Amino acid sequence: MNILLTGGLGYIGSHVAVVLTEAGHQVTILDNLCNCKIEVLDRLEKILGKAPAFTKGDIRDQALLESILKQEKIEAVIHFAGLKAVGESVKEPLMYYENNVGGTISLLQAMKNC
Numbered sequence: 691m692n693i694l695l696t697g698g699l700g701y702i703g704s705h706v707a708v709v710l711t712e713a714g715h716q717v718t719i720l721d722n723l724c725n726c727k728i729e730v731l732d733r734l735e736k737i738l739g740k741a742p743a744f745t746k747g748d749i750r751d752q753a754l755l756e757s758i759l760k761q762e763k764i765e766a767v768i769h770f771a772g773l774k775a776v777g778e779s780v781k782e783p784l785m786y787y788e789n790n791v792g793g794t795i796s797l798l799q800a801m802k803n804c
């Protein structure tokens with residue numbers, strides 16, 4: 691299956707990328723690198739023998755999402771892209787709503803369109 695992992699270079703997403711690839715799935719990752727390092731991609735390549743397809747980008751960019759969904763013939767999406775620091779979310783609630791709620795709506799809209 692062709693599977694898109696949003697936030698796929700983060701803690702949970704990168705582990706899921708390994709498990710899915712080892713199970714024979716084609717993994718595509720979209721991450722804006724706001725809370726991870728690009729070196730994670732090198733580590734995935736070391737573990738898996740080949741790096742998963744990766745785009746640096748934001749889930750709030752609906753046009754980008756639609757082009758990835760079409761180009762990579764994505765059949766399933768697992769959505770890990772989000773901000774999740776409790777203290778920061780209390781200090782900056784609008785930033786969290788915009789990223790997590792707005793980003794999820796953008797992703798769902800792109801999936802609906804495709």
Ligand SMILES: NC(=O)c1ccc[n+]([C@@H]2O[C@H](COP(=O)([O-])OP(=O)(O)OC[C@H]3O[C@@H](n4cnc5c(N)ncnc54)[C@H](O)[C@@H]3O)[C@@H](O)[C@H]2O)c1
Pocket residue numbers: 696697698699700701702703720721722723724725726747748749750769770771772773774789793
């Ligand atoms: N870590 C846990 O124990 C845990 C437990 C339950 C649920 N979760 C949830 O799972 C999800 C992932 O958690 P994690 O621990 O892997 O976090 P993480 O911060 O390690 O990974 C999230 C990734 O999403 C990326 N990202 C954030 N906003 C983005 C955006 N707008 N566009 C593109 N990329 C974006 C970040 O760069 C990061 O790589 C979160 O929603 C979190 O709340 C985590």
